Amino acid sequence: MMIPTHQKGKNKAQDFDDLDPVITYRHILQTNLGIKDPLRVVALCDSDAFYAACEMVRLGVTDKPLVVLQWEGIIAVNYPARKFGISRFHKLKDAKERCPELMIVHVATYKEGDAEPGYWDNVDSRTHKVSLDYYRRESSKVFSMFKEGLPDAEIEKASIDEAFIDFTKPVRQALLQRYPYLSQIPADAPNGVDTPLPPPPLIDWGTDSHLIPIYSNADSESTDEETSQSAPLTWHDIALRLAAEMMHKVRVDIATQLGYTTSAGIARNKFLAKLCASYRKPYSQTILRNQAIPCYLKPLEFQKIRFLGGKLGQALAKEYDVSTVADLLPVPLEEFQAKFGESAIWVYEILRGIDRSEVKEKSPVNKSMLAAKALQKPITKIDDGPHWIRVLAAELSLRLNDARKERPNLWPKTLALHAGHGYGTARSKQAPFPFTKEVTVNVIAAAGGKLWKELVGNVTGTIKVTYISLGFTGIEATDASQQSIASFLDSPAVTGVKRPNEEKNGKPSKSRHRNTQRVRSRPSSPSADQNTTSFTCLECHKTLSLSPKLLSTSDVLGQAYALAAMKDEHSDFHFAESVAREMEPEVKEVRGPHKKVKTPKIQEKEIGPRGIEKFFNRT
Ligand code: CTP
Ligand code: CA
Ligand code: CA
Helix, strand or coil, rough: CCCCCCHHHHHHCCCCCCCCCCCCCHHHHCCCCCCHCCCEEEEEEEEHHHHHHHHHHCCCCCCCCCEECCCCEEEECCCCHCCCCCCCCCCCHHHHCCCCCEEEEEEEECCCCCCCCEEECCCCCCEEEEECHHHHHHHHHHHHHHHHHHCCEEEEEEEEEEEEEHHHHHHHHHHEEEEEHHEEECCCCCCHHCCCCCCCCCCCCCCCCCCCCCCCCCCCCCCCCHHCCCCCCCCCHHHHHHHHHHHHHHHHHHHHHHHCEEEEEEECCCCCCHHHHHCCCCCEECCHHHHHHHHHHHHEEEHHCHHHHHHHHHHHHHHHCCCCCHHHCCHHHHHHHHHCCCCHHHHHCCCCCCCCCCCCCCCCCCCCEEEEEEEEECCCCCHHHHHHHHHHHHHHHHHHHHHHHCCCCCCCCCCEEEECCCCCCEEEEEEEECCCCCHHHHHHHHHHHHHHHHHHCCCCCCCEEEEEEEEECCEECCCCHHHHHHHHHHCCCCCCCCCCCHHHHCCCCCCCCCCCCCECCCCCCCCCCCCEEECCCCCCCCEEEHHHHCCCCCCHHHHHHHHHHHHHHHHHHHHHHHHHHHHCCHHHHHCCCCHHCCCHHHHHHHHHCHHHHHHCCCC
């Protein structure tokens, strides 16, 4: 291992020194310890080859090799097909050569005139639009099963096919139930509630989970997992074991009832849970005991760690000319901070398996919905706009009505239309959305069509639109009085143009588009379509676009991957920022309202997230 010369003689803090914290009666009896809880257990559960699995369920296929296609590119490969060496990065032709009996399914698409997306024989990106709605619905079913099966756990949907589950609460309940003596502080306990718990009982790790080896020389492929675990048991190990039982039960239920196999990682925090979830895919779960953390982390190539990929990882690799986590452990915190800014503390901690982020259930209501399409064949005639508006309206209608199945009173305040050429400034129009009971494709398409006319109606000469999107913003649950207004407005005598708020204020709008205005930026999108070439971040509302160079190529798949990488890197940036915010009072000060007055410019440049910021794509 390389040890940088400047490191010599320095007194380095002990790495991995909190793997076996003292656990006392207070820790088992107190319930609000948050991330400081030494009995904290978090899992990440991810569906195996998710889009491919959805198609297998839809088609009733059980074990045939299958890939999902989006235009020419493979976007999902099931495990039977992976046995032939097929991956997402293969061209369809190569995949077919590797496995002639390969089943190929193109994702559903919308075409004009249909309210629902469908599976067609001849799909064409020039006329159709990809629909991920079926996968979103299946994803909701899986998520609902997590919630039903684990009513006491905190669950955070992390992406279309994965969720973090904080087992700390149900595990504490199970511990007290299974070992009731833990709730009785012995009369002779020397420090009362702060007395350490008695030694834990011996447990059987069972057969439902893999265990990450504790010793680096244990070859996990050939060594019996149990024998690679000979470190003294702790109460945290028992907590992991109890979580594993609960996780396993839900996973089996999901597989039996929905037909989706999942893989889970179970550890002390989110970062580690995610890291070990794919240890033995598919259909498996893995426990990472605290004692196994160093051995698991040290040989990892740090650039493969999600948070340390991208430019930051490259900068670290270049700075130190090393590749593994172990290589970076000798670098002191102060040095990371001097080189990469104060908030580089999160790099230092992630390398040691420390992650202070919480599992937080997200709001069940998405405030906005965006349907977007990048057009290979630009719209050049005003009359060609309505085709795409209907296609986008179909997607919006389906998604809003899906959301309304859970919350019937959801209502979008605004409909916005954006049209652009390339990925420069988009021209936009938005207007209050008419308040009707049924949000049909026709209602949305009519409102969108009107916006289109306002947007391009007075354009003289030719138009060239290569990006078009239609989106709802300000989606909220209306109250009962507004719903009764909705049914009133839906009555045949009324045209259905009034907004509930305007009605309340006694100022009904004369025209549903009276407030139409131009806006400069695209609306925030919780999910942009796969084939767009830019995306808007929900958190900071920044729009990131692919480089003009990449856009000028016809490599649609390459563009999709580049966009996915940009999204990842951007969300890593927010992660870095949020960790910095949680942990760094100094950083907060620098970022605070007085920074412009009190912090000299030069310092502003060097301190705080800006140090990290430069390693992430922002525009
Ligand atoms: N996906 C995509 N484009 C990407 C990454 C993922 O379209 N750049 C889709 C995939 O089609 C996938 C789903 O998102 O089915 C979930 O992605 P992921 O969990 O990364 O892969 P899986 O296909 O589920 O495979 P695995 O079993 O390895 O998790
Ligand atoms: Ca997956
Ligand atoms: Ca995933």
